[in-house]
Amino acid sequence: MNSNPKSNNSYKTQWDLSLIYSGLSDTQIETDITYAESVYRAFAKKYSGKTDYLASEEKLAKALKEYVKLIDASVSKPYIFFHFHHDLDSKNSKVEAKLNMIAERAQKIGNLVVFFSVALSKIPLSLQKKYLNSKVLAPYRYFLSCAFNQGKYMLSEAEEKILNLESLPAHTLWVQGGQKMLAGRTVVWKGKTIPLPEALGMLSQLSTKDRRALGNLCRDQFIAISEYAESEMNAVVTQKKIEDELRGFSTPYASTVLSYENETETVERLVSVVTKNFKIAHRFYKAKAKMLGLEKLEYVDRVAGIGATKREYTFETSVEIVRTAFAKVDPIYAKVFESFLENGQIDVYPKEGKRGGAYCWGTPGMPTFVLLNHTNSFSSVTTMAHEMGHALHSTFSFVGQPPLYREYTIATAEVASTLFENFVFEEIFPTLTAKEQIVALHDRINDSIQTIFRQIACFNFELELHQTIRREGMLPKEAMAKLMNKHMSAYLGPLFTLTDDDGYFFVNWSHIRNFFYVYTYAFGELVSSALYEMYTENPESREKIKQFLSAGGSDSPENIFASIGIDVRNPEFFQKGLKKIEKDIARLETLVF
Ligand SMILES: [Zn+2]
Structure with missing residues (x-):
């Protein structure tokens, strides 16, 4: 029964991609790409090699106004259109070929305007200060401040272009090689051959005996390709070291923090506060072990479900x-x-x-x-x-x-x-019924533990990995596995016993190839909790939620949140944010113990 006047029948359950283009052979697609290429070329022709526009507020404002037009003329729309088709039908090789071609053309037009970021970065400091306070340039203030901050680490135009081009063979192709190997592996489970990614997805719903047995089979597959992963990780981490040294970044995570527009102190405080509070994760695993009826936990047990809610949600x-x-x-x-x-x-x-x-x-x-x-x-x-x-x-x-x-x-x-x-x-x-509430609460806390504590433990692992490879030249796979275990044990706590082989999970962890990206998960969840709490305490603050949703990338995350009364720079902020998960754990404990 649907008491709502609006019938669900009017809802579509499939994408209507004709909202973007009428079809795969819509001629508008090529028109859009060609247009983008012409706009980029025209911009490059007008400003590349010139410097006069950098020396006056008015001229720079004019150049920026034209630069903004490039954003509207990008090839993102055709690219995403084909990507969507690919995601609905991964076997369509024609779509894949087209996608690669657009990506290549996108990279080429991107390279046409590399000169612009380099030029902005070379504006003398005294002028930068003036421009950031300029009225004419006010609409571009935050954009310019990012360009100037990044400019400190920018090389020459020629070097930037080389680095852009070599990132494919020096990073991407290595990582893709690993992904291909992982995707191609299978395990034989109860007489059936199943792809490794599917086996990993099954683990949470199995009994303890089966989960551990299948977990071991998956782990054997990681070990089987760990020789490759050793070379891959050493290569991509060393490439990063070379680039960081060329650019003058002082820590392995500095470039990530800068590109996500966060402040270093915010991220360092986040990592240190969460690390100091790993005992919250330990407390959860104590309740989890009790629910699973286990005295000791193995590495794979962290993903265990405690039973599914039978209720169906159509x-x-x-x-x-x-x-x-x-x-x-x-x-x-x-x-x-x-x-x-x-x-x-x-x-x-x-x-x-x-x-x-x-x-x-x-x-x-x-x-x-x-x-x-x-x-x-x-x-x-x-x-x-x-x-x-x-x-x-x-x-x-x-x-x-x-x-x-x-x-x-x-x-x-x-x-x-x-x-x-x-x-x-x-x-x-x-x-939900009381039983279902336990399951729902467990699943939510389990997710939060992964999002906050596991990701920060991963950040700590990455940091030590980068530091060690920088110091010692390379790290053998056995040592990588050991390092992973050290940092995983730290957040998992005393109930877990990890074997040397468990450490080979680094082979499968795709995020560590996207250096230090993991902190954004923990950051997002903790800020979100604060926002949620602000709203429940005072529903009038709903306008602030809308203000945040509408802020886009108009300022740094720190400033956007400060403008709605969430001060992530406050030294107490992250500590307070962890209160919500502690409250959830207490809620679960009263239901379990
Ligand atoms: Zn998401």
Whole structure:
């Protein structure tokens, strides 16, 4: 029964990609790419090799105004269009070929304007100061401040171009090689041959005996390709060392923090506070061991579920829950969600050839799309809310900001998603039976432990890995595995016994190839908790949520959050943020012990 006047029948469950282009052979695609190429070329022709525009506020403002036009003329729209088709039908090699071609053309036009960032970075310090206070340049102030900050580490135009080009063979191809090997591995489980990624996905739902047995089979596969992973990790980490030294970065994580527009002190404090509080994770695993009926835990047990909620959440039911929860915060969020459903911006169900997982992707100038693989589980509902959180962030930022600031940094992205996930979780929680509440709470804390503590333990692992390779020249795989165990044990705590072989998980951990990216997960979740708490304490603060969602990349994450009353620079901030997870653990303990 659907008491809502709006019938779900009007909702599409498949993407309508004709919202972007009419089809794969739409001639508008080539027109858009050619247009982008011409705009970039014209800009390069006008400004490359010249310096006069750098010396006057008015001339620089004019150049920046033209530079902004490049953003609108980018090839992102055709690129994403083909990517979407590829994600729905990974076996279509024509789509893949087209995708590679567009990527190549995108890199070429990107290289045409490398000179501009280099030129901005060479503006003398005294002029930089003047420009940052200039009225004429005010619309570009934050953009310029980022360019000047990055400029300190910028090399010559020729060197920048070389580094751009060599990143493919020196990093990307190594990493892709590893991914191919992992994707090609299989395990034989109960007489059936299954791909390694699928086996890993099964672990959380198995009994302890089966989970550990299958976990060992997966681990054997990591060990089997660890020779390659040893060369790969040493190569990509050494390449980074070379680049960091050329650019003058003082720590292995400095360039990541800079590119995500965070402040070093914020990230260092986050890492140190979370590391000092690993005991919170230990406390959770004590409750988890009790729920699993185990005295001691093995590495693979961290992913164990404690039973699935039997309740089914069909797509229609999930939509109602998400819509209701969003509307309680502000009816506008429910409206945007409905428009996504009506227009065909959400692809709902798993399909043969469609990629797994879930994401939200868009760029200014076209609708944003959400990919799901809805399986009627509890987590299908929270995933829907999570991805719609990203979608709301994009929707509000794309209309709320001028072109230069529409896209937000990765450091703020997970704040929006986890915030809306929280709203939906709290909507469902009271409707569950006591038994289901235990499962739901366990799963949520388990996720938070991974997002906050495991990711920061990973950051610590990465840091020591980079430092050791920088100091000693290379690190053998046995030592890498040992290092991984050291840092995993630190957050897992005394109930876990790790074997030497467990350390080979580094072979499979894709994030460590995206150096120090992991901190953004912990940062996003802790800021999101603070925002959630602010809202529950005072629902009037809902306007601040909208203000954040509309802020795009108009300022640093620190300043965006400060403007809505969330002071991440406060030394107490992260410590206070951990209170929410402690509260959840206490809630779970009263249900379990
Ligand atoms: Zn996300």
